[in-house]
Amino acid sequence: MLIKYLYIVLVVFFILSPFIFILYRSFTYRTYWGIEFVGLKFYSEIPSAYWRALVNSLIVGLLVSLIDFTIAFPAAFILARYEFKYKRILTALLVAPMFTPDVVAGVGLATIYIRYYKLYGSFVGTLLGLASTSYPMMLLPLFASLRTLDPIYEDVARTLGAKPYQVVTRVVLPLIGPGIFSGFVLTFVWCLNNYLLPLFITGGAIDLLAVKLYSDIRWWGLLGRVAAEASILQIFTFIVVLLYLKSIGERYKGGFAL
C-alpha cells in the first residue's frame, strides 16, 4: 500500500519535476548568498511583444482547430458509418500525419510553399500547415464518439423526414458534442505549444507564442523572465488539460487518455 503510493508519487514527480522547477524558477532569484523570493517581479518584466504573440497564438489555435474540424468531420463520419474497399489503408494514411516528425513536415511544407503554393510566411499558409499535422487529433476523438453513437438516431431522423444536412446539424453534432470539444481542446493545446513547424513556415512574419518562447529559451534561457513566460504557457496548458479530463467521459477521448 505504502510502496504503491510511494511509487506513484515518485513517477509523477519524475514526470512533473521539470514543469514544477520552471514554476519555482519564475518566482525566485539565485544570488551568491542564497535564494531570494522575488514574487511577481519576473512576470512584470515580460515584454509587451510576448502578450501580442499570446493573442496571435490564441487566434491561430482557434482557427486551426476550426480547420481541423472541417477536414476531420466528414472523414470521421464516413469511416465510422460505411464500409468500403481500402478503408484500412485510408484510415492509416489519414492518421499518419500525426506521426510525421515536425522537422520533416516543416522542411516539406517550406519547400512546397516557396516553390509552388506561394504561401510562405502568409497567415493562411501557417494555418493550413499547422492543421496538416494536427487534424488526426481531431479525427480520432470524433471517430471514437461517432462509432459508439447508435446509427438508429440518424435513421429515426431520416424517417421523420429530415434532410441529410439536418440529420448532421440537429442530431449527430449535438450528440457527439463532447467528442468535438475533446478534439478542439487537443488540437488547440497542441497548436499553442508547437514551435518547430511555425519556425519553418512562418518565415518570421507571424509572431507565435511558442516560437518566441523557443528563441527566448535559446538565447536568454537563464533569465527569470523566460521562466515566467514558460510558466504562463504551461499553467494555461495544464488547466485546460485538467478541465478537459474532468469534464469529458471516457468514450469521447479517442484513445488520448487512460
Add this chain to the structure above:
Amino acid sequence: MEKLLKTSYILLIIPTIVYLVLFWLIPLVNIILMSFTRGESFILGQPEYVGPQNYIVVVRDYASTIRNTIIFPLSAAVLDFILGYPLAYLLVRRKVLFRNILRASLIFPYFGDIYVSYGLWNMFLPGGPFDLFFNITGLSYRQVLYTPYAVILGFSIFTLPFMVLYTASSLSEIDPAMEEAAYTLGASPLRAFYQVILPLSAPGAVAGFIACFGWNLGGFLIPLLLGGVEASDVMTVKIVYLTLQLHNYGLAATLATVLMLMTIVSTYLTFKITRVAG
C-alpha cells in the same frame, strides 16, 4: 438507389483526401525529390540533380548522427518500460486516489518538449535541485548535462505517457480472473506475473515501446538544450541546422528522408502490433 446514395456519401471524404495530398503527401514526395539535388537549387526552382551523392555524404559523414538518433530513443524506451509498466499496472488493477490529477500529469508531456527540456536544463545547471546530488557524489554537473544521459532522461520523461497508455489499454483487457486462477493454482505473485500477466500484456507493452521510440525520433529541443555540442548530434537538430543556417536543403532533405523512413517503419510496427492485440 440505396447503393448510389451510399456511394455519394462516401464521396464526401474527397475534400479531406485532397487536403491530405496537398499538405502532407506532396511535401513528403518533394522532400524525396529534393534529396537528389544540390543545395538550395530545388527550392529556388532550378533543380540540379546530382544522383545519390547526398546519400553517400550522409553515410560517410553522418553515421554517428544516425547511430545516436537510434540509440537515444531506444534507451529512453527501455527506461520508459521499466518505469511505466508498473504504473500502468497500478492504474488498471488498483484503486488510486487523485486519479484525475495523475492522468493530467500523464497527458501533460504530450503537448510539447519545450518544458521538459527547459525545465531539465535548469535543474541540472548549478543552483538547481541536483546540486546536493552532485555534492554528495562528487560529480560535476558537466558530467551529466550535455551528455547522452541527460538527453535520454529528457526523452524518457517526454514519452513516459505513451508507454503507460499503451500498456494500460492492453492490461485492462486481461480478465482479472486469469490472475486469480494463477494464484488459486498455487503460483507465487512473481510467477503469476511472469507467466500470466506479462505474456498477455506483451503486445501493448511492445507497441508502447515502439511508440516511445517513434515519438522521440522527432524530438528536437530536448537534444538541443540537454545535449550541448556533442550529444545534440541527432538528425532533427542537424536538419534544422542544415536548413535554417546553412541553407543546404539537398542534404537536409536526404536526412529527412532517412528520418521519415525510420518513423514509417516504427509507426507501421506499432499499428501492426496493436491490431494483433485487439
